[in-house]
Amino acid sequence: xxxxxxxxxxxxxxxxxxxxxxxxxxxxxxxxxxxxxxxxxxxxxxxxxxxxxxxxxxxxxxxxxxxxxxxxxxxxxxxxxxxxxxxxxxxxxxxxxxxxxxxxxxxxxxxxxxxxxxxxxxxxxxxxxxxxxxxxxxxxxxxxxxxxxxxxxxxxxxxxxxxxxxxxxxxxxxxxxxxxxxxxxxxxxxxxxxxxxxxxxxxxxxxxxxxxxxxxxxxxxxxxxxxxxxxxxxxxxxxxxxxxxxxxxxxxxxxxxxxxxxxxxxxxxxxxxxxxxxxxxxxxxxxxxxxxxxxxxxx
Amino acid sequence: xxxxxxxxxxxxxxxxxxxxxxxxxxxxxxxxxxxxxxxxxxxxxxxxxxxxxxxxxxxxxxxxxxxxxxxxxxxxxxxxxxxxxxxxxxxxxxxxxxxxxxxxxxxxxxxxxxxxxxxxxxxxxxxxxxxxxxxxxxxxxxxxxxxxxxxxxxxxxxxxxxxxxxxxxxxxxxxxxxxxxxxxxxxxxxxxxxxxxxxxxxxxxxxxxxxxxxxxxxxxxxxxxxxxxxxxxxxxxxxxxxxxxxxxxxxxxxxxxxxxxxxxxxxxxxxxxxxxxxxxxxxxxxxxxxxxxxxxxxx
Numbered sequence: 001x002x003x004x005x006x007x008x009x010x011x012x013x014x015x016x017x018x019x020x021x022x023x024x025x026x027x028x029x030x031x032x033x034x035x036x037x038x039x040x041x042x043x044x045x046x047x048x049x050x051x052x053x054x055x056x057x058x059x060x061x062x063x064x065x066x067x068x069x070x071x072x073x074x075x076x077x078x079x080x081x082x083x084x085x086x087x088x089x090x091x092x093x094x095x096x097x098x099x100x101x102x103x104x105x106x107x108x109x110x111x112x113x114x115x116x117x118x119x120x121x122x123x124x125x126x127x128x129x130x131x132x133x134x135x136x137x138x139x140x141x142x143x144x145x146x147x148x149x150x151x152x153x154x155x156x157x158x159x160x161x162x163x164x165x166x167x168x169x170x171x172x173x174x175x176x177x178x179x180x181x182x183x184x185x186x187x188x189x190x191x192x193x194x195x196x197x198x199x200x201x202x203x204x205x206x207x208x209x210x211x212x213x214x215x216x217x218x219x220x221x222x223x224x225x226x227x228x229x230x231x232x233x234x235x236x237x238x239x240x241x242x243x244x245x246x247x248x249x250x251x252x253x254x255x256x257x258x259x260x261x262x263x264x265x266x267x268x269x270x271x272x273x274x275x276x277x278x279x280x281x282x283x284x285x286x287x288x289x290x291x292x293x294x295x296x297x298x299x
Numbered sequence: 300x301x302x303x304x305x306x307x308x309x310x311x312x313x314x315x316x317x318x319x320x321x322x323x324x325x326x327x328x329x330x331x332x333x334x335x336x337x338x339x340x341x342x343x344x345x346x347x348x349x350x351x352x353x354x355x356x357x358x359x360x361x362x363x364x365x366x367x368x369x370x371x372x373x374x375x376x377x378x379x380x381x382x383x384x385x386x387x388x389x390x391x392x393x394x395x396x397x398x399x400x401x402x403x404x405x406x407x408x409x410x411x412x413x414x415x416x417x418x419x420x421x422x423x424x425x426x427x428x429x430x431x432x433x434x435x436x437x438x439x440x441x442x443x444x445x446x447x448x449x450x451x452x453x454x455x456x457x458x459x460x461x462x463x464x465x466x467x468x469x470x471x472x473x474x475x476x477x478x479x480x481x482x483x484x485x486x487x488x489x490x491x492x493x494x495x496x497x498x499x500x501x502x503x504x505x506x507x508x509x510x511x512x513x514x515x516x517x518x519x520x521x522x523x524x525x526x527x528x529x530x531x532x533x534x535x536x537x538x539x540x541x542x543x544x545x546x547x548x549x550x551x552x553x554x555x556x557x558x559x560x561x562x563x564x565x566x567x568x569x570x571x572x573x574x575x576x577x578x579x580x581x582x583x584x585x586x587x588x589x590x591x592x593x594x595x596x597x598x
Contacts, residue, residue, distance in 0.1 A: 087480045181386045183503075184523040204482075205504035208521070217595045219516040222507070224483040256598040296516045297596045299555040 001139075001245045002041040002066075005033045005238065006106055006131045007121025009046035009070065012274055013081035013095070014230055016088065021228075024274030025056045027078065028121035028144065031234035034278055035265040036119065036242030037063035038286060043112050045069040045131060047104040049077040059279060068109040073100040088226050089203075108134040117245040120164070121234055122146050125156035132163055140244060140251075142166045143195075144237045147173050161194035166255075168199045168237050183208070197255065199240075201233055207259055213252040218259040219297055221267035221289055228273045232266040235278060239265035264289040300438075300544045301340040301365075304332045304537065305405055305430045306420025308345035308369070311573055312380035312394070313529055315387065320527075323573030324355040325379065327420035327443065330533035333577055334564040335418065335541030336362035337585060342411050344368035344430060346403045348376040358578060367408040372399040387525050388502075407433040416544040419463070420533055421445050424455035431462055439543060439550075441465045442494075443536045446472050457492060465496035465554075467536050473499050482507070496554065498539075500532055506558055512551040517558040518596055520566035520588055527572045531565040534577060538564035563588040 012026030029046045036042045043066040050072060060067055076099035084091045106127055116139040120128040128143055135141075143164040149157050150173060161167060167190060171183050178189035183200055187210040190198045197211040204223075209216040239262030240255075247254040264286050271277045311325030328345045335341045342365040349371060359366055375398035383390045405426055415438040419427040427442055434440075442463040448456050449472060460466060466489060470482050477488035482499055486509040489497045496510040503522075508515040538561030539554075546553040563585050570576045 182523060182525065184521045188523070202504065205501065206516075206518075215521060215595050216598070217505075217518040217521070217592075218598070219505075219518070219596075222483045222514060222516070224481055224487070226481065253598075260598050293516075294598070296514050297518075299515070299517070299552075299559050299593070 001116045002043060003036045003117040003119055003241050003245045004043045004045065004112055004115035004131075004135075005029050005036060005119045005121055006045035006127070007032055007123045007234070008078055008101065009044075009048050010078040010080050010101075012230060013079070014228055014273055015081075015083040015094075016228055017084065017086050019273065021273045023053075023079070024276070025059060026080065026231060026274055028123060028231075028234040030060075030275065031231035031269065031278070032119055032121040032144075032238030032241075033060070033065050034063050034275055035235040035238030035262065035269070036245070037065055038239065038265065038281070038283055039242035039261065040117070040245035042066065042242070043069055043115055045106045045108065045112070047071040047073055047100050049073060049075045049100045052077045059275070062279070069106070069112055071104075071107075073103070075100040082230070084228070088229060106131050116140070117241055118142070119237060119241040120144065120160075121237065125149050125153050125160045128160055129156065129163070140165050142168060142237060142241050144168045144233070145173065147176060150176050158193060161190070164195055166197035166199060167195040168201065170201045170203070170233065174200050199259065201236060203229070203232075207236070207263065209255060209259060211252055211255065216256045216259065218256070218263060219293060221263055221293055222296075223267055223270055226270050227277075229270050230274065232269050235269040236262040236266040238262065260290055260293060261286065264293065300415045301342060302335045302416040302418055302540050302544045303342045303344065303411055303414035303430075303434075304328050304335060304418045304420055305344035305426070306331060306422045306533070307377055307400065308343075308347050309377040309379050309400075311529060312378070313527055313572055314380075314382040314393075315527055316383065316385050318572065320572040322352075322378070323575070324358060325530060325573055326377065327422060327530075327533040329574065330530035330568065330577070331418055331420040331443075331537030331540075332359070332364050333362050333574055334534040334537030334561065334568070335544070336364055337538065337564065337580070337582055338541035338560065339416070339544035341365065341541070342368055342414055344405045344407060344411070346370040346372055346399050348372060348374045348399045351376045358574070362578070368405070368411055370403070370406075372402070374399040381529070383527070387528060405430050415439070416540055417441070418536060418540040419443065419459075420536065424448050424452050424459045427459055428455065428462070439464050441467060441536065441540050443467045443532070444472065446475060449475050460489070460493035463494055465498060466494040467498045467500065469500045469502070469532065498558065500535060502528070502531075506535070506562065508554060508558060510551055510554065515555045515558065517555070517562060518592060520562055520592055521595075522566055522569055525569050526576075528569050529573065531568050534568040535561040535565040537561065559589055559592055560585065563592065
């Protein structure tokens, strides 16, 4: 089955202590769509300007991503520039130029409206709502978010939580949303806000699923060489939903395995700038890391 | 088989945002010995003053801990007082009164010198050396340490690393010891300093084993109610070595399971002040949490 991915489509200029890379393909939808494409057909919803490099369109196409929902508008593509500190844990935004993103209103082509799996990647909650409004009974809806929306669009986000099957967010955001210091209690509080499934991302410390069948503690793939973590969270959720769309049988078992697949795609994402490593990965290499992780948690 | 545990035996006064508890039984050896006692006979090496409450001796005895190596000296028992911040992640030392600990020189009774498993719990590396000097060919030696010894006794600690089978330390200490920001690289660097097995503790994020058979990613037991984390690391390593001493067969498989058992004992430790929860636990309750963890990592 196929996956609809909506989110930001951007050009990222990323600086780390070791290197600087201007105008890479980035944005939550780009990372999530490429990650999902290893497992299922993907339909992308987004907007770019007429400065959007042709090679990035070809890159989407290489991953067989349906671009009927990608608007190309007069103006500049959303541009983000950021810099990572020495330990790679903290990053600082240097530039945010919204460009054509400022007027983005996702209009779904009719061919998108029956897509069974929907990933509302990180984007303003009002736009996530707008996409959901156009869908006909999706089978499973996953929403990702970030601290920005907790700060400036909380009412929209809270309303969204009653409309999604799963919410994905990181640990500090879970604490901020619920005013609970303890992550386990924070997850319980988020269930009370709506989603049946809550997934908390903890970066190098893995992720946690909470659902009707209990908790799943998903390890991160141990990486000795972290090049650029930009998009890792988007890759995680993209791989997760892509896997879900490809799998049959028990939902919670699939969610667990989907988190592991998402973790592995995210590990490749971190090993190169932007999407450079992710786009070179093959399914057998993904399966190999999944098998390694399986060995690494066995006791 | 039995376990020798050497470390500090102290009275801890612990303040958290919710409660204050003076003069609890504490110290690395107390926590580790009680934790190990669920799995194997324990021989304790330590020192207390003649102010040491009789009820704490009875508590050791309840856990069938051999006290032939516990010196009772004229003077005051080591007293530590600390305070946890609201999020329970940072703690501040308020008082350190060494008392009789200042002149501690661990002398092993002859009945201790053939103990097959040795846990050098957190204590000055020179004292850890002194214990090893008195042992006759132990089968497996595990050393725990802390940032204090990295700061004030690094040469002793580095020399110790060539004498132990496994080193246990937390992630920030691993980074400090190796000057490596990345924990995976830090663990590799520690192998080059001596120990065949390196175990990094990450608190609520679990722990990692690195050894000849690869890595093991050990989850932490998810706790919605953290009361007092003092001694959790000591309980972890105590449970680990206790389990090792009780298990037959493949060493690495036992190390993995030992870490899970240690994790579970540590989870009980965190649910009460000092040793109050740990000492009430039973083996069946430990097995239950181990089984729960097994379910929580399955994919």
